[in-house]
Amino acid sequence: MANPHPFPSPVRLAGDGVRLREWTDDDLPAMVELFDEAEVARWTPLASPFDLAAATAYLARAHAGRASGQRLQLAVTTDGRRPLGEVLLFAREPGRPADELGYSIGVRHRRQGLARGALLLLTRYAHRELGLPRLVLRIEPANVASEAVARSAGFRRTAEPPMVHETGSGQIVLHTWAHLAE
Numbered sequence: 001m002a003n004p005h006p007f008p009s010p011v012r013l014a015g016d017g018v019r020l021r022e023w024t025d026d027d028l029p030a031m032v033e034l035f036d037e038a039e040v041a042r043w044t045p046l047a048s049p050f051d052l053a054a055a056t057a058y059l060a061r062a063h064a065g066r067a068s069g070q071r072l073q074l075a076v077t078t079d080g081r082r083p084l085g086e087v088l089l090f091a092r093e094p095g096r097p098a099d100e101l102g103y104s105i106g107v108r109h110r111r112q113g114l115a116r117g118a119l120l121l122l123t124r125y126a127h128r129e130l131g132l133p134r135l136v137l138r139i140e141p142a143n144v145a146s147e148a149v150a151r152s153a154g155f156r157r158t159a160e161p162p163m164v165h166e167t168g169s170g171q172i173v174l175h176t177w178a179h180l181a182e
Contacts (some may be wrong), residue, residue: 007072012080013125016117020074020087022066023059027075030083031055034106043143044104045166076105076118084109087118089126099132103149110145119153127181134181138163138174150177 013020023031032055034040041048046058065071070091075083085105092099101122105115126132137155139146147157155177162173 007066007069007130011072011074011125013074013121014080015124016120017078017113018117018121019077019080020118020121021077021080023062023073023075023083023086025059027083028052028055028059030075031058034083034085035104037107039107040104043140043146043172044102046104074118074122076103076114078114084114085118087115087122089122099126099134100136100138101126102137103146115146115149116152119149119155123153123179127179132181135179137177138165139177140172140174147177153179155179 010022011020012022029052032050032052035044035046035055035058036048036050040046040050047054050058062071062073066073072089074087076085076087077083083106086103088102090100090102101119103115103119105118123135126135135155136158137146137150139150141147150157156179158176158178160176162175164171165174
């Protein structure tokens, strides 16, 4: 597929109490700490256990996805350095109605507004800088915290049929939440 989003390099965003930056090789140990966790395995397709080998493969896929314009994966920080989580933008593909966002915050950093701040910041960037008219999140209804983040960032659940997705711990049914450009 052609490069749908020629992302500028490097992408660094700041606002809403967070700073977003691209992952580097120096972040591999932090990725293990953030993503080798039961809730991440439950709600995401990340490998579980998420060890250094999984982190290395994940970072390689992130770099390849970015180079192709298919994916932008950013570390969520408050200081521009230490990763506390991740926010992602997946480009629209055939069969997908919109570009998709996702987020995950490390267990020790939850309930601090980081997911909301990162989602707000990347949503604005995607609408304003990339010109994307519709963004979606896919959330399992039992993931109440993620639904609360989506709602607080202005996303609304749609009537689109749910989709089944494989995670590190099995299948989950995902509902679509959408945000339209103003």
